[in-house]
């Protein structure tokens with residue numbers, strides 16, 4: 001407890017976690033009175049797994065009709081969302097569904113979140129981008145994540161690509177948080193190594209970034225009585241710390257051996273605990289700069305976070321020294337000299353990124369020196385993330401981070417681990 005914390009914690013109304021827990025979903029929805037649903041997924045799940053068919057049949061036995069949409073794609077666009085809205089409203093006719101189910105990684109969950117808004121009256125999703133003055137009307141969402149993970153099953157936002165200007169836009173309100181987050185680790189057993197790596201480093205980034213972010217008592221809520229994000233507190237930090245410990249133990253194991261069930265389960269918990277932290281505390285520079293890198297390079301969400309993570313952590317070695325020492329110890333850095341331990345942490349994180357097969361410098365990502373000023377400007381424009389970076393001079397810090405990430409230079413380089 002910290003007496004000056006100001007907590008606004010918004011978890012999903014129900015969190016169900018356990019191997020095989022998907023089997024209980026139809027009865028749970030029946031009990032809650034749901035009768036007509038839309039299931040949003042992609043073709044991998046309809047064509048290569050039994051999960052969609054099994055759910056639809058079990059739902060019918062419980063009196064729940066489900067229309068399946070399997071047109072989901074990685075990094076969904078506003079155009080895809082509008083096309084899905086038209087298609088589904090055509091299929092549903094006069095009927096308005098009483099719930100939406102998302103089965104998939106962060107991409108399908110985000111598309112489903114957006115559809116919870118647009119299926120009500122067919123409005124284009126762009127109408128909901130940006131700050132909403134009033135909580136929007138939206139359908140209840142049930143999220144079944146199949147990666148570990150983005151944590152989108154516990155966050156207030158959907159991230160969509162706007163093809164008109166090639167940027168990612170956020171649709172965000174606490175109303176969009178899933179009413180049920182059902183985490184069945186067995187869903188993740190089929191993830192190929194690249195998906196495991198991207199999603200796993202995303203989970204570690206969420207945990208670390210929210211563990212280190214601005215405190216709740218310093219966070220500017222912009223007079224919103226129901227803020228989606230409101231800074232870290234001892235509540236969010238306890239989830240973040242547990243998620244970091246689980247990632248330290250299981251991230252590389254899950255990547256190296258996808259059949260390692262203990263590691264898969266550990267990462268499923270890590271992902272959700274990280275989401276319970278960042279889903280209320282919020283994020284800052286890693287995601288802020290990674291969005292700009294993704295805009296430039298079109299690389300995956302997880303990998304653009306991964307390349308920035310060590311350099312952002314290093315920049316916080318003064319402002320968040322105690323927390324970083326704690327994290328260094330969690331990762332097994334045992335140096336008696338505490339400064340040396342803190343200095344070795346970014347090197348260790350960069351080593352993990354490399355072991356996951358992800359580039360560790362912006363140059364390796366195809367970024368050129370001439371791109372750096374534009375990258376800096378784009379990153380600083382994501383003000384909701386820049387303003388939560390807990391240092392006095394954010395632009396100066398971003399300049400140093402981007403420069404070092406471009407060159408792959410860490411200050412304690414050469415220190416033996």
Ligand SMILES: NC(=O)c1ccc[n+]([C@@H]2O[C@H](COP(=O)([O-])OP(=O)(O)OC[C@H]3O[C@@H](n4cnc5c(N)ncnc54)[C@H](O)[C@@H]3O)[C@@H](O)[C@H]2O)c1
Pocket residue numbers: 042044073074075076104105106107108110146147149150151152155156157158159187188189190191192195198199202301302
């Ligand atoms: N809304 C949020 O809070 C939030 C947070 C973080 C990331 N995101 C978004 O999430 C997206 C990334 O999500 P992701 O990393 O989960 O990947 P993804 O959803 O983009 O999926 C990537 C690929 O992996 C496949 N896949 C997913 N689960 C699988 C499984 N169990 N077995 C086999 N294949 C599987 C999918 O079919 C897809 O082809 C990005 O668009 C990002 O912007 C959203």
